[in-house]
Amino acid sequence: MSQIELINIKKNYMGTEVVKGIDVTINEGEFAVIVGPSGCGKSTLLRMIAGLEDISSGELKIGGKLMNNVSPDQREIAMVFQSYALYPHMTVAENIGFALALKKTDKAEINRRVLEAAKMLELEHLLERKPAALSGGQRQRVAIGRAIVKRPKVILFDEPLSNLDAKLRVQMRTELMRLHREFGSTIVYVTHDQVEAMTMAQKIIVLNNGHVAQMGKPMDLYRDPENTFVAQFIGVPKMNLLRGNLQADVFTLQSGQKLQLDCGYSDGVNLQLGVRPEHLKLELLAQGSGSENNSEHSWTVDVVERLGVESFIHLCNAARDVLVLRLEGDCDLQVDSKVAVRFDCSHCYLFNDAGVRLLPNSAAMHLAG
């Protein structure tokens, strides 16, 4: 059993609360990703699971056993550090085999398992080198090798890919997922990169300022964000938010543009309408139709980002609302030209002033019932 349970976990550093009460269960064999902006407490949380930081209050259970006061060397957890922390005086082989050597495993067995791990990570030709003579990516792989060689039930990763170039990062991502499939260990993986979270996780835990903003399956977070923080954190480019008021299912932007929402929300003022760039459609305004320039429906093209496969159009309107819109392939829009935007109402989200998601009455009633 290697389920990890965090029950109201808190961490204080000399009076300042950094982790503010976290309740999470990570199931056995699950690939969980903790994601959040820099400084939100990800590393602190992970280090508490590892036993490298005291838990100020709350309970940590691994496999059903209370772990708060168990020292890290007794927890049978492996960890890949944000700084790889390879022992500089040992060769790659000694680094990988260190955990086994400590357990007095016999030499032949150590060699066999080190070689096995090295093969998997394509490190065989580097076994006799010292860490100083390795590239960043190679060090990274040694650090992973050191973690997997003892077949731990739980592996913790602290931003392991943040120092690699984009190409290697993609490669290591698939590599890690493959390792997870093969070993079936419970993995807790910390990152600030939502792409890593979306692609690798079975469960994402979004952390904001020491709180869990939301957790769930990647696509659930994408489809059903509970607040503006998660809505904007998951998905690139981030979700657009527009302020306005709602009355009788009509959302009025600050510019005066009116959008018909059909799902029966309660009326309210100062709300935020969220819509993802991929759910917006562009409509060219008919040239010279006269009303185009001061129409509340017109948006001005600010920036066009062309990536080949897709293009992102940054727009703004008279009330200084900004929108990002995604187009398939290339486009021939000119900066400063005027366009209209069609909102796909079935993909719009409504949040209150504080950023909490509002549900249509039907759904709310459904939940309440």
Added chain:
Amino acid sequence: MVTLVRPANEETIMTHYSSQRRAYLTLVLISLFCLMPFFWVVLAAFDPKASQFLQIPDGITVNHFWNLLANESGVRWVLNSVGIVGTATFLTLILAGFGGYALSRTQAWWKRPLLYAIILVRIVPPPALIVPVYKVMLFLNDWINGVINSLTSDVAQQMLLSRMFSFVDGYLGLILIQTAMQLPLAIWIMKTFFDAIPKDYEEAAALDGASQWQTVRHVLIPLALPGFAAAGLFAFINAWGDFLMPLMFTSSPELQTLPLGMFRAFLRVDAIDYGFLTALAVIYTLPAVIAFAFARKFLTQTFSGGVKG
């Protein structure tokens, strides 16, 4: 423009060379002058008719060494020095290892005051410490001799134990004093060294399943080896050269260390035996050189590349 830069003509090259030659000649003369005493010591040590003048010996003899080691108490002095200084260095390294590590890792408010207090001990000139230290040692000495006398009534055994464990005129006292004298600098060196070893290594070892002792043994000591070499070398050489403390804290001839033996040999009323003295000086110099050669291997060892950034 036609080029104005011309190769320097013959004359300027000549003056350039001769001025350089003069500079080198001066340097050579100065270094010869400085090296002269060493030449003299080495030559005289092997010279059958050694005198106070630098002279090319007629022949080579090891009689001075033989005389020193066989007829005089030379062996005893060497063993005393090696034993006391070696043990003191060893103790210094162990204590400085613990102390340096603790001072490097702690975040407590007293860290800085304590560090400066420690180095202050080093700044006070040793002679200024003699009286208070002697007082303390005398007090401890009475106590330990009381203990020894109560342990055994056999006088020979009492003598032996007292020789070993007395704080004044005993090995223990000398070793402790030397350790205490060398400790401040060693702690500072080790503290600085541990500062440069990121905590990540220890954390990685803990997660690899290493107990605290295993972390020390397999990770911290190997990484801190250059620091230990530096601290140990300084401690050994300083303690080896110390004259004052053995002078103050020993009176029995059996406890004499090399520098004391040398000093007393020099002060003898009969004619000074230069061959004897220089042989003693050579023997006195050797261990320091050996210690340096030994430490050099570790001093130059550096570790990097374990953590990124």
